[in-house]
Amino acid sequence: MHIGNVSFDSPFLLAPLAGVSDSPFRRLAREQGAAGVYTEMVSSDGLMRKSRATLDYCRFEPEERPLGIQLFGSDPEVMAAATRVLCELPAERRPDLIDINMGCPVRKVVKRSAGAALLNDLPLIRAIVSRMAGVSAVPVTAKIRLGWDGGSQNVVEVARALEASGAQAVAIHARTRAEKFEGHAHWEMIAEAKRSVGIPVIGNGDVRTAEDAVRMLESTGCDAVMVGRAAFGDPWVFRRARALLERGERLPPPTAAERLATGVRHLGMLAETVGPELAAREMRKHVAWYIKGLPHSARVREQVNRTRGVDEMAALLRAYLEELARGGTGAPGGAPAAAAAEGAVAAG
Numbered sequence: 001m002h003i004g005n006v007s008f009d010s011p012f013l014l015a016p017l018a019g020v021s022d023s024p025f026r027r028l029a030r031e032q033g034a035a036g037v038y039t040e041m042v043s044s045d046g047l048m049r050k051s052r053a054t055l056d057y058c059r060f061e062p063e064e065r066p067l068g069i070q071l072f073g074s075d076p077e078v079m080a081a082a083t084r085v086l087c088e089l090p091a092e093r094r095p096d097l098i099d100i101n102m103g104c105p106v107r108k109v110v111k112r113s114a115g116a117a118l119l120n121d122l123p124l125i126r127a128i129v130s131r132m133a134g135v136s137a138v139p140v141t142a143k144i145r146l147g148w149d150g151g152s153q154n155v156v157e158v159a160r161a162l163e164a165s166g167a168q169a170v171a172i173h174a175r176t177r178a179e180k181f182e183g184h185a186h187w188e189m190i191a192e193a194k195r196s197v198g199i200p201v202i203g204n205g206d207v208r209t210a211e212d213a214v215r216m217l218e219s220t221g222c223d224a225v226m227v228g229r230a231a232f233g234d235p236w237v238f239r240r241a242r243a244l245l246e247r248g249e250r251l252p253p254p255t256a257a258e259r260l261a262t263g264v265r266h267l268g269m270l271a272e273t274v275g276p277e278l279a280a281r282e283m284r285k286h287v288a289w290y291i292k293g294l295p296h297s298a299r300v301r302e303q304v305n306r307t308r309g310v311d312e313m314a315a316l317l318r319a320y321l322e323e324l325a326r327g328g329t330g331a332p333g334g335a336p337a338a339a340a341a342e343g344a345v346a347a348g
């Protein structure tokens, strides 16, 4: 797939995920075969003001490329000013794509006419995209939903308006704002949007496994698939999807040892990126996902949540791995624990 002059070497992308798609996680996803990654949404107001905190959210490492920075906001002038700030960064800090959030369902965002609220205002969408595309040195893209609610599904009109205003790709989370993250995603609407525009269409929603990712590509004809929650604690989902698509091969899930070692690495990378204190807090959720389904993981999760620093957390994870390799210590289920350490436990 190409978006403007940016090429992707497979059709599987890591979704923008607030609080989750941090730089280390994006690097891990790229290592495991994600063809591109996005930052979580960042405030266009903050960028326009060159706020240090907002600019920090936009930091990334070269190995994350191709990378999109996602902006949220609703004022065309502010969005254009934020785009300019990104495009004026030194080349090594400039993103490959600038994406617009048109899908966030959260009240705080939609009450300021941003996120999914934009879907109700086609003229505003046109104004934002054309202003941004007019000043951007990199392709501008958007991530949308099917519409505001069941009665106002306008995904085809929105996709056409985006294309006509200068967007170079559209990602579609196949739910309305009213559906939030519930119920089934309506993949058939991705297919309909794909038939209606010439720009690349990226499908998203309810890809839970590598098989789902390939099935979405094949059943909707979309150009790429964006994976969100299925990558939590499982960046290997991209490797499995590629193996399945490219060679028809079903790779085994990662072993407990791979999962824990990656958790420890992720922790170290995060500590380098945001400092040890914040890293210890931010890693709690990631660790919970890395150990999900492993023997006694509930107990270990509680212990992790009580740790006071990254060194203690890393030591706990290493001890847990040793415990699993020995077949469990004192707790029931020693045999399954041994099996897990040998790689029998699936990560999803």
Ligand SMILES: Cc1cc2nc3c(=O)[nH]c(=O)nc-3n(C[C@H](O)[C@H](O)[C@H](O)COP(=O)(O)O)c2cc1C
Pocket (backbone or CB within 6 Å): 015, 016, 017, 018, 019, 020, 039, 040, 041, 070, 101, 102, 103, 104, 143, 173, 204, 205, 206, 207, 226, 227, 228, 229, 230
């Ligand atoms: C914790 C979390 C944070 C998210 N943050 C963002 C975000 O910052 N920007 C965005 O466009 N979508 C965001 N999303 C939506 C996802 O990118 C994706 O569209 C949605 O989760 C459906 O895909 P999935 O079924 O593969 O998870 C978020 C979703 C979750 C669960």
